[in-house]
Amino acid sequence: xxxxxxxxxxxxxxxxxxxxxxxxxxxxxxxxxxxxxxxxxxxxxxxxxxxxxxxxxxxxxxxxxxxxxxxxxxxxxxxxxxxxxxxxxxxxxxxxxxxxxxxxxxxxxxxxxxxxxxxxxxxxxxxxxxxxxxxxxxxxxxxxxxxxxxxxxxxxxxxxxxxxxxxxxxxxxxxxxxxxxxxxxxxxxxxxxxxxxxxxxxxxxxxxxxxxxxxxxxxxxxxxxxxxxxxxxxxxxxxxxxxxxxxxxxxxxxxxxxxxxxxxxxxxxxxxxxxxxxxxxxxxxxxxxxxxxxxxxxxxxxxxxxxxxxxxxxxxxxxxxxxxxxxxxxxxxxxxxxxxxxxxxxxxxxxxxxxxxxxxxxxxxxxxxxxxxxxxxxxxxxxxxxxxxxxxxxxxxxxxxxxxxxxxxxxxxxxxxxxxxxxxxxxxxxxxxxxxxxxxxxxxxxxxxxxxxxxxxxxxxxxxxxxxxxxxxxxxxxxxxxxxxxxxxxxxxxxxxxxxxxxxxxxxxxxx
Amino acid sequence: xxxxxxxxxxxxxxxxxxxxxxxxxxxxxxxxxxxxxxxxxxxxxxxxxxxxxxxxxxxxxxxxxxxxxxxxxxxxxxxxxxxxxxxxxxxxxxxxx
Numbered sequence: 001x002x003x004x005x006x007x008x009x010x011x012x013x014x015x016x017x018x019x020x021x022x023x024x025x026x027x028x029x030x031x032x033x034x035x036x037x038x039x040x041x042x043x044x045x046x047x048x049x050x051x052x053x054x055x056x057x058x059x060x061x062x063x064x065x066x067x068x069x070x071x072x073x074x075x076x077x078x079x080x081x082x083x084x085x086x087x088x089x090x091x092x093x094x095x096x097x098x099x100x101x102x103x104x105x106x107x108x109x110x111x112x113x114x115x116x117x118x119x120x121x122x123x124x125x126x127x128x129x130x131x132x133x134x135x136x137x138x139x140x141x142x143x144x145x146x147x148x149x150x151x152x153x154x155x156x157x158x159x160x161x162x163x164x165x166x167x168x169x170x171x172x173x174x175x176x177x178x179x180x181x182x183x184x185x186x187x188x189x190x191x192x193x194x195x196x197x198x199x200x201x202x203x204x205x206x207x208x209x210x211x212x213x214x215x216x217x218x219x220x221x222x223x224x225x226x227x228x229x230x231x232x233x234x235x236x237x238x239x240x241x242x243x244x245x246x247x248x249x250x251x252x253x254x255x256x257x258x259x260x261x262x263x264x265x266x267x268x269x270x271x272x273x274x275x276x277x278x279x280x281x282x283x284x285x286x287x288x289x290x291x292x293x294x295x296x297x298x299x300x301x302x303x304x305x306x307x308x309x310x311x312x313x314x315x316x317x318x319x320x321x322x323x324x325x326x327x328x329x330x331x332x333x334x335x336x337x338x339x340x341x342x343x344x345x346x347x348x349x350x351x352x353x354x355x356x357x358x359x360x361x362x363x364x365x366x367x368x369x370x371x372x373x374x375x376x377x378x379x380x381x382x383x384x385x386x387x388x389x390x391x392x393x394x395x396x397x398x399x400x401x402x403x404x405x406x407x408x409x410x411x412x413x414x415x416x417x418x419x420x421x422x423x424x425x426x427x428x429x430x431x432x433x434x435x436x437x438x439x440x441x442x443x444x445x446x447x448x449x450x451x452x453x454x455x456x457x458x459x460x461x462x463x464x465x466x467x468x469x470x471x472x473x474x475x476x477x478x479x480x481x482x483x484x485x486x487x488x489x490x491x492x493x494x495x496x497x498x499x500x501x502x503x504x505x506x507x508x509x510x511x512x
Numbered sequence: 513x514x515x516x517x518x519x520x521x522x523x524x525x526x527x528x529x530x531x532x533x534x535x536x537x538x539x540x541x542x543x544x545x546x547x548x549x550x551x552x553x554x555x556x557x558x559x560x561x562x563x564x565x566x567x568x569x570x571x572x573x574x575x576x577x578x579x580x581x582x583x584x585x586x587x588x589x590x591x592x593x594x595x596x597x598x599x600x601x602x603x604x605x606x607x608x609x
Contacts, residue, residue, distance in 0.1 A: 108587035201567050215566050244573035245566070330550040341527060348528070350600050355593035358603070365603040366528070374530030379538075382529055386520070386539055387546060389527040403553050405563030410556070412564055444542055445549065461567025486567075 003028035004171040005509070008080050008228040011174060015062055015079050016071045022058040022079030025174075026051050026123050029081045033125070033172045036512055041147050042157075042167040044086045045094050046126040054123040055079060061121055076231045076255070078121035083173035085164045086127035087134050088219065089208040090114050097210050098130040098142040098160075101347050101354045101376030111208020112243065113177060113219050113236045120235050125173050128163030132378045133344065134179055134212045136160045137187060137450040140441055141380045148437070149192060150510035151476055155434040158188030158450075164222045165192040169510055175232050176222045181212050182332055183429075183454025185220035186466040190429035190479025193468045193508065195223045195496070197233060198454075200486045201461035202247035204233075205240030213339035214245070216332075216458040225506050226467060226497040230254035233489060249487055257490040258497045266498040268314025272423040272484075272491050282495060284310050285320035285422030290453055296432045302470030302478040303428045306499065310426065313498055320422060322414040327407050328456040333448060334391045334404035335459070341388030344381070347373060383444065412460040419462075419485045424495050428453055429466040429479035453481060463489050465496050468505035475511075514544045 003025050006014070014020045030048055037043055058079030065071050084090060087097045089107035091114075096102045110118070117124065131141035139147045139162025147162045149155040150170040157166040161178025165188035168176050178185040180198040189196025198220045209219055221232035234255065239248040259266045271280035286307055291300060311317050349355030349372040350365075356375060358367025377385070391400035418425060431452060440447040457464045462485055469480035480499070484492040500506055520540045524531050531539070585598060594601035 105591055108583060108590055202570075241575060245568060245570065247568060247570070324556075327553060327556065330552050333546060334550055334553075345528075349593060350602050351588075352591035352593075363603060364607060365605050368603050369528045370530035373528055377529070379535075382531070382535070383539060383542060385527050385529065386523050387543055390515075390519075390523050390543070390547075393523070393526060399554070400550065402563055403556075403558060404550075405565060406558035406561040407553055407556055408564040409561050410558070412567065445545060459564075 004032035006174060007224045008076060008174050008231050011080055012076050016066070016074065018066060022055040022062065022123065023052060025079060026055040026081045026125070029125065029171070029173060036170055037172060039148060039153055040150055040166050040170050040172070041145050042128050042163040042170065042172055043083070043126045044096060044098070044129050044144060044163065047093065047124060051081060051123050051125050055081070058121045058123065075120035075235065077117060077235050079123060080174050081123040081125045082117065083125050083128045083164055083167045083176040084114070085130050085161050085176070085178045087130050087179055087210045088114065088177060089210070090124060090127065093127065095127065095210065096144070097134070098132040098144065099377065099381070100143045101372070102352070103354065105352050109208065112205035112240045114208065116236055116238070128167055128176060130163055131160035132381050133210070133340070134160040134181055134184055135340070135380050135384055137183070137447055138435070138440065139163060140437065141378060143378050146437055149434045150512055151193060152434065152474070155436050155476070156191070158191035158430070158434065160184040161222060162188045165189055165194060165196065168192070168194045168222045168224060170512060171509070175224070175228055177219055177236070178222050179209055180218050180220050180458065181216045182336060182458050183451040185222060186454050186464060186479070186481060187430050187451060189222055189466040190481070191434040191477060193477030193505070193510070195226055195229045195465065195467050195506070197221050197229045197465045198457060198463060199233060199237065199489060200463040202245055203237050203249070203463070203487065203489065205238070205243040205246045207240055207242040211343040213336040214343065215339060216336060226493060226500045227255060227258060229465065230258060230493045230497075252490050254490060254493050257494055259494055265314030267310060267495065270314070270491070270494060270498070272488065282315040282424065283422040284315045284317045285418055285425045286317060287322045287325065287418070287425060287427055288319050289322055289325035290427040294431050294449065295428060296472070298472040299428050299430070299432065299478050303426070303480055306469040306480040307426050309502055310495075310499060313502055318422065320418045320425065322418060322456070324407065324410045324414050325456060328411055328459060329448060329452060331404045331407045331411065331459060332455040333387065334400050335408065337384040337388030338391045338401050339388070341385045341392065344385055347376065380444070408459050411456055415456070415460045415462055415483075423484070423491065425483040427481050427483070429481040433472045433474070433476035433478060457483060462486055463492055465492055467496050467500055469503070470505060471508075515540050515547070
């Protein structure tokens, strides 16, 4: 048994029984990283010594719990080695956000999600590669290097959480955290053949997540299967007084909510909500606007087959309409850059980060600031800051930013209307499978189109998950996206789990 | 809609970004293309639609006005490019007269 191939749940069982130790598990994963990361390049910063100390600490806690007969009181994350996208602050560790402007920035604090992971006894292996400031769909915008897709090293892993997704797919960690602003957890999960969840906006604290677009960002788990996603979400979710956009809604036991009846038709009695519909079939909506030109035929075929599987599992499938789908891209590419331009104003060379003197000696801070930002930020970041600044500037605010916010309302209303008709929405995660490294870097608009099926969800603030649903002829993974209403993660995970358990996609590993 | 070079320079000024001549030309082209795409929004009648600034119903989340422990001074200054006597040291804001 290769320990690095374990899921969180499998490792949990073996750790509690004492069949493996947390140190052995972490050592096995570190060995795996040393064996494959030169080719994949998922990690920006590796923390082997700290990880092994945390693992040893976990072993002590596991032993003590076993001695006291309290093994089942241990967190499922106890002793589990995880990777963290380098846009989340881990105290004492470099957090670069994939940028040169933060090349030497050492986090002075832990993000709330990190505090929760550490309290649960998780082992933090290191920080993974990301598009600069989470802006991108391929991880090619990292100022450091590009991460390679474990299924085909000449291709991208997706982005911006490409490092985290590649690490999970290649068994370089048992699970990882990423962040999703326009699809950055779901799209790389689809391209890397793993599970990626974007929680409802407000479900997980953003305290300690370096802000890109404050009304869209959410931290989400990247895992090998749906049960692990439920486990990890349960640990990181929750209200946080330090994040005024986190919502005070209780965190259910997501894992306990998964169906274990072994029924052949679990979706036949999985309708959402009210008591009188509790034994009604799950209603699945397939949005007609998502099946248009530009969708790779094999992706369409795999997703339609997956929807058919949902039907065979007992769901009622119907076509729905999300009429403003086409507008999601322009809305997103006005709102997200506008918010980003405000959030990235803090990189001014004063309190942290790169600080370059102006061209003239003895010059003003203004010159130093312009030069620092001009040289410290990469092209995509500068492009988005410019776009956002323009959209917010006097004379253009109404036509661009305000207009985009109004159309955002229409997009949100589309989902609300659809989710009154159906319980979950099923569609592709990404229009194509993983594209080649370098293929889209020179055409920003073409790169932006990679997120066409994921953007709307961030605009509407709902929850969504990508699960593997097939492979194309080149052996590249295809993702099925499931979407549910605000705080409906229990239903979302139940449906995703039922689909996964009826298929074998999640068991395939990349040919490394 | 095509941005002029002057507009690109104006935006770069607002955003405090020093750009090379090549960057200005490239961004002028790329931003114009993106803004053209965004022009699709103009066709939508939003006269009765409220803007969505946040998807949450939360507004003005407050806490008790009570002093609580915060990030220690040394940690705040730890990443400072230039610190002196507990302050961040910066180049002059005003032009020397």
